[in-house]
Amino acid sequence: MMGNKTRKSIQAFWKGDFTETEAKNLLDKLERQQPDLQEQLKTEFTEEGDRQKLLSPERSDELLQAIRNRTGIQTPVRQLSPYRWIGVAAVFLTFFMFGFYYMLDHTEEALPEKRYTAEASYRTYAVTSQHDSLRYVLDDGSAVVLSPYSAIRYDRGYAIQNRKIHLVGEGKFTVKRDTTLPFEVTTNGFSTTALGTEFIVDGRNIGKTTVHLLSGKVVIRSTKTAGMYIQDTYLAAGEMFNIDEKLKTAVRNPMIKPKVAAQSNRFRQGVADSDTHLQKNLRFERSNLVYVLHQIATKFNTAIVMDTAVPRNLTFTGEFSADDDLQTILHTICLVNDLQHDWGYGDEIVIRLKPIELQQELDTNEIE
Template sequence: MDQQNKEQFVILLGKYRSGQATPEEINFLEAYYDLFDVNDDLITPDNEADFQQLKTGLKEAIDQQIGLHKKQPARVRPLRWVGVAAAVLVLICVGAAFFRYWPATPEKAPLATVTPAPASQRPLNRPVLQLANGQWIDVDSSGQGIIAHQQGLSISRQDSNTLVYQPLVNTANGDKAHGMNTFTTPRGMKYRVVLSDGSAVVLNAASSLRYPAVFEGPVRAVELEGEAYFEIKKDLQHPFIVRSALQEVQVLGTHFMVNAYPDESNIKTTLLEGAVKVKAEKGAVVMTPGQQVTVDRDDNAVRKAMADTEKEMAWVNNLFAFRQDDLPTVMRQIARWYDVSVEYKGGLPTEKFSGEISRSSSLTDVLQILELNDVHFDVQGNTLTVSYRE
């Protein structure tokens, strides 16, 4: 931390002790709870008591928030939304300090029911479902319960972020739904879709899944652009196939993830449970749990290595996770979640970033942390300009 930031921090600390700090300033101080243990140069004989008072107060608040008084601490698990005060924010640059922040979870506005819209009126920047007949449904503005019917099944919204396909009982074969549905998430939102066979898919922001309303034939095939986490219903007679650019993933019943964003340099498949085969132009690879296969977009090279499964699962649990990532990698994830366009001005820092950030944090909070590492941001509307502060 440079001298100017140190001075500002000490000023805020004094305002906190005297009760004059604003809510925003208090949040800023809380974001640096761990700083006290690793940046001793901030502590002087004049402010040591202030630091101890802040640290003690924050520790009590943090213990209460994350339930440390319980016998069993909360753990992150697949397909469970983070509910511990929107989780912990931690972001570090290599050689910098650890930071934490627990943002408040915003309340959601009441939902209004709408009717399906024609394709020409596709909702923008909202989660949308395109039915086999071409109609679009603004899912986020639909009330809970059944939002659409197709022959042989109902489509319902069970909570604010879950869409469920439910085959109707006693449906004759000739009445089954035919054709493909497409579900698309906007930037800044993830969504869980339960397919007609019972398989569950969690789509990350700015992602699209194309799938049959009802699976028919010898295989269950879907198409993905973006990123998704899959929990596949086991069916030995009907393998599940995920197709994306340059590759095809074949499974019988397993938990895995595919990252196929067009702006990433490779396509990643990460296996958490079971077994899958990844097929690409330059070969096929069988994976075991804990492994990751990448297909390079430039030369189609297929590579297999051990995966950082906690990092890959982080977004499912409402977290960003960085492990020695460069700034453009960090900013691509931020751009998808906060719906901003990122531009770069001048040279960029060569530091690598590691840590975790709650995706419930505001963009302002995230940028404020990053700016401590000699990076400057200028936000104008939906455009975020990044420059290196020398």
């Protein structure tokens, strides 16, 4: 059997621990002992069912030359007989088999696992507060007010290479004008593109998307991921665009004429409304907020109080369907004007300014 010293020398060679002189000495030793090594190979490998065929002289020449190149030995000029080549092949086979098994046993030690951690290419901000809405200022100066359970995601090239945002839920966007980088919000497969404007995108309901333009102009398009195709639709200030993928409809609600605002701080229904009136949509075009709240209080027979700190020159543009509940309507109105609504004394609702601390970017959590 092959001595332990020879085995260890072969292992050291494959580990690269040998000097050039030591490698040459090892090769000379293996060549001198090739008859004995050949017999030992038959005993150690063929008895285990792994009988290896001897290499052809041509292949032996190639493999031996590879070993000589590694050890720095020049190719001899003399010609070897076929029997001599068989001996060399046996030596190489011994060399190779021990090296092969050694590498199998030590691969994990010799080649430690490499781990590659790619830098996150997107930034995600999600509302984690129980407050009505939270405000975040983007790198280009644009701002977004996120509703509860809503989030935005954009890549790290935002404000440099693009201004593309993916929205989940609902958000109000106040866009910093930049003619070279259009501002684009995508939700439910539909994109809303603007240069400098203010609008609300609502994609909270599956299969339904609403865009409410407050000022400026936007264009709405369907993307490859949209559930239905729509023609490019341009909105003017005050218009709303409703997409219903289940019904396969896309409806634009035009602007309506402004209504005269009624001035009052407290509103309560004084007379009973007819069933016909209750079924009508509420539509406002740059209407004074005092008047808007009065109409809502009348419709729902609920007292709505505007706090004295709320400016009386605020306006609202939009439309609510007959099926919208009171909380949905008040939420939208407060979202547009950076307000909040709470229950006051009794059954009255109080409209207040949103606390300053709720308008800072710390109100959103970044998810890397």
